[in-house]
Structure formats: structure tokens, C-alpha cells
Amino acid sequence: MTAQLIDGVALSKTLRGQVAERAARLGLKPGLAVILVGDDPASAVYVRNKVKACHEHGLHSVFEKYEATLPEAALLARIAALNADPAIHGILVQMPLPRHIDAQKVIAAIATEKDVDGFSVLSAGELASGLPGLRPCTPYGCMKLIESTGVDLRGRHAVVIGRSNTVGKPMALMLLQANATVTVCHSATADLAHHVRQADVVVAAVGRRNTVTAGMVKPGAIVIDVGMNRNDEGKLCGDVDFAAVKDVAGWITPVPGGVGPMTITMLLVNTLEAAERTLRR
Ligand code: GUN
Numbered sequence: 001m002t003a004q005l006i007d008g009v010a011l012s013k014t015l016r017g018q019v020a021e022r023a024a025r026l027g028l029k030p031g032l033a034v035i036l037v038g039d040d041p042a043s044a045v046y047v048r049n050k051v052k053a054c055h056e057h058g059l060h061s062v063f064e065k066y067e068a069t070l071p072e073a074a075l076l077a078r079i080a081a082l083n084a085d086p087a088i089h090g091i092l093v094q095m096p097l098p099r100h101i102d103a104q105k106v107i108a109a110i111a112t113e114k115d116v117d118g119f120s121v122l123s124a125g126e127l128a129s130g131l132p133g134l135r136p137c138t139p140y141g142c143m144k145l146i147e148s149t150g151v152d153l154r155g156r157h158a159v160v161i162g163r164s165n166t167v168g169k170p171m172a173l174m175l176l177q178a179n180a181t182v183t184v185c186h187s188a189t190a191d192l193a194h195h196v197r198q199a200d201v202v203v204a205a206v207g208r209r210n211t212v213t214a215g216m217v218k219p220g221a222i223v224i225d226v227g228m229n230r231n232d233e234g235k236l237c238g239d240v241d242f243a244a245v246k247d248v249a250g251w252i253t254p255v256p257g258g259v260g261p262m263t264i265t266m267l268l269v270n271t272l273e274a275a276e277r278t279l280r281r
Helices: 008-025 041-056 072-083 102-109 121-128 135-146 168-177 192-196 260-280
Strands: 031-037 060-066 090-093 155-159 183-186 202-205 222-225
Touching: 008 135, 008 260, 031 041, 031 072, 031 260, 041 060, 041 072, 041 260, 060 072, 072 090, 072 102, 072 183, 090 260, 135 168, 135 222, 135 260, 155 168, 155 192, 168 183, 168 202, 183 192
Parallel strands: 031 060, 031 090, 155 183, 155 202, 202 222
Antiparallel strands: none
16 A cells, blocks of 8 residues: 555544534534434434534534425425524535425525535535635535645646535535646546546545546545445445555545545534634624
């Protein structure tokens, strides 16, 4: 192995400790409201972990669970009430929502200053315009992992694989904001390997294992793996062929233990930052 491991568990621990310290000094308790509609088992696990992380780091949290039959209007009314609640600084509605509920309408109903997922059109616009605002947690966490290498991104070539609204697109914009030259590849890209070979930084957010192989990676590159897939033995794996790429890359995130823990960490950071902003207003 030539690559240095970028340890998302260790970085999460450091950042979560800083959240707890800043929260304790704030003079108010940052509050997160988490809403789950329906009984998707994976969503239930994610939500439980988010609420637990709040409690462990000095944040207030409210968890609201509703039946899958909850009318859209009732959900919108709950969001309006949480928008007006001064004890709540962040609102997260777990996705996916039942089909009768328009997710875009729900996301748009969350006050922009409480949009700790950073999923709203206004939050996306703030990021695209280089304005301060709440950033989507997963790409924000990837930026922290990249920063932890100490490599200055100015003038470096970053290749993002994937163009989702939650990861790929915001990731590209954050890298651009950090003065990288950015290429976004996706399912219709003609020659993925050609682009990845140029990259000083690769962020893979595809959802298909072995998308990034050793032959595609420039020696010394930073490789960030957002993928969460299962291999034939049912073991968790990313989008990167870790076993081979670790011998070529300069830095690499493992799966599990890389990007995964950072998503909830950045949710805590966003909730804290949202609370800090209310004090500045
Ligand atoms: N479902 C899967 N990941 C997420 C996330 O980061 N936020 C929300 N709201 N729903 C999700």
C-alpha cells in the first residue's frame, strides 16, 4: 500500500468533539428536528443514528415519526410550525417520502436558514453563487476529508463521478469554490478512464462497485469513495477497487470508515452553524 488512509472515523471524532465544545459555549442549545414518514427500515436506522449523534454531542433533537398515510398538507403544517419554533435550528425530513407526498414541495417548505440537509433550491443557489449557506452533508464531509490531507486544491484537477443533486453537483461546486479545475463525469460520459487519469482528486459517487480501477488513477491522487455497495459476499464496499487503487493513490478513503461517518458529522456541524447564525442575526 502506498496510499495514506484518510480516516473518516478519526476525523469525525475530532469534528464532533469541536461541535460539542462550540455548542457548550454558545449560550443556547442547537436543536435539530428529524421527521420520518413511513416504515422504511433503512431510513429508520439512519434517523436513529442522527438523533443519537445529537444527544451524544450536546445538541437538542426532536424526532417525529408519522404513518406512511400522513397527508402532504399535514407534513407541510408540521414544517411550518418547526420553521417558527425558536428551539429548532435545523429541520431534516428523511428521504425517500411516500409517493403521494411531493418531496420537492416539502424541501421547499423548510426555512432556508434551517435547511441542514442543504437540499433546497435556495441552498443549492447559495452554493452555486458562492454565498454563505448550509451545504449538503455528504459532499461537505468529502471536502473536510480532502482538506485533512493538507493538499491545496488551487489549480488541481478534480474529477467528480456522479451528478446527483445531493452529492455530485454540490461536490463539483465546492471543489470549484476551492479553486480546483473540475470535471463532472456521469453515466453518459464516453471515456471515464480518460478523465479520471487526469485527476489529482477523484470523488466517486456512482453507486456501482469497481467503477474506479487502479489503471484509471494517477499515481499520488486523492481518492474519495462515496459509494455504499455490497459485493458478492454481501460485504460493504465502495465505488473504488480499494485493494488495487491503494497501491497507486496518494490518499484514499476506505469503505466503511471513510465518507460514511462524515455525513452525520456534517449534519451536526450544519445544525451548530445554523444556531450560531441565529445569534448573529
Ligand atoms: N436519505 C438518505 N440520505 C439522506 C440524507 O442525507 N438526508 C435526508 N433528508 N434523507 C436521506
